[in-house]
Amino acid sequence: MSSANRAPQTSEELRAAILDRYEALSKRLQQIARYVLDEPNAVALETLAVIGERSGVQPSAIVRFAKAIGFDSASQMQKVIRDGLIAGSAVLGYSERVRQFSENTQARHGDRPADVLSEFVEGNVLALNNLRELINANDLRAAVDLIAEAETVYVVGFRRSLPVSSYLAYSLQQLNKRTVFVDGVGGLTRQQIQSIGRNDLLIDVSFHPYADETIQAVQTAIAHEAKVLSVSDSLVSPTAKPATLALQVKEAEIRKFRSLAATMCLVQAIVISYAFETAQQQARPRKTAASAKRRQVS
Structure with missing residues (x-):
């Protein structure tokens, strides 16, 4: 079996294989690929019938997807995902906890403002706890480095993403990072992004359904x-x-109603980490100069 068709041996290899082959998959198989990436614990633990019902496809299509990725069967794919989830067991029950939360919310469904607040707090706590496990430390480090290395940072996000993108642009500007906020005022999205170059960075914030303006940017x-x-x-x-x-x-x-608490938390962590990085870089020359001055005096 060629390396291109070799079955992934770990959940990380499976994720990489899906991302690598995504464009070559049919629309139906792309639908399954997205479900596998977004709901790995459900794919690992549920039957093909349940997975098919939740993802909107026939169980036979899931088998075809597994074979397209290099597995002999869907159960082989499920085992690889299950092994990966066991290694990172903190994330294992997230989707199940969300379903239980939704069921409990529907059961009590109080209309008092205090009830609504309690539901939003509980739901966002689940999302925030999952965020800590979902974001890879190396990826977070890489995100900070991308901002630090860019000559100019362009920030774009429309509709539901607008509060996050505007906060991100504002925060970077407060840190004296050269930043362009692509807000599309007057229908000028294309003109605002047109000057971006190879030494620049675009940060986009986008959720389904994805804004055409963000995709174009x-x-x-x-x-x-x-x-x-x-x-x-x-x-x-x-x-x-x-x-x-x-x-x-x-x-x-x-x-x-979808929240933005986890997204805002992630963006704040990135911005504050960049601020720390910048402060440390600025402190190094001052420490070097002070040390040199002390040597001269002595």
């Missing part, structure tokens, strides 16, 4: 050979798939 950045840092709800979204680095966020959904 990502395409422009890539065409201009700029780096792209994508914050999205799926690793195979039209903004995350072509990105230099993609960070996936799973937000809480309460009473059909």
Whole structure:
């Protein structure tokens, strides 16, 4: 069996294989690929019938997907995912906890403001705890480095993503990082992003359904050979798939309203980490100069 068709041996290899072969898959298999990436614990633990029902496909399509990735069977794929989840057991029950939370919320479904607040707090706590396990430390480090190395940072995010993108642009500007906030005022999104170059970085924040303006901004950045840092709800979204680095966020959904707490927390962590990095870099020359002066005096 060639290396291209070799079955992934770990969950990380499976994730890489899906991302690598995603564009070559049919739309139906892409639908399954997204479900596997977004809900690995469900894929690992549920039957094919349940997985098919939740992902909107026939069980036979799941078998075809597994074989397209290199496995002999769907059960072989499930075992690889299950082994990976056991190694990172803190994330194992997240989807199940979310389902239990939704069921409990529907059962009590109080209409008092205090009840609504309690539901949002509980749902966001679940999402925030999952964020800590979901984001890889190396990816977080890489995100900070991308910002530090960029000559100019362009920030884009429309509709539901707008509060996050505007906060991110504001915070970077407060840190004296050269930043362009692509807000599309007057329909000028294309003009605002047009000057991006290979030494620049585009940070996009985008969730389903993905704004056309954000997708176009990502395409422009890539065409201009700029780096792209994508914050999205799926690793195979039209903004995350072509990105230099993609960070996936799973937000809480309460009473059909999706929160932004986890996304805002992630963005704040990135910005504050960049601020620490900048402060440390600025402190080094001062320490070097002070040491040299002391040597001269002595």
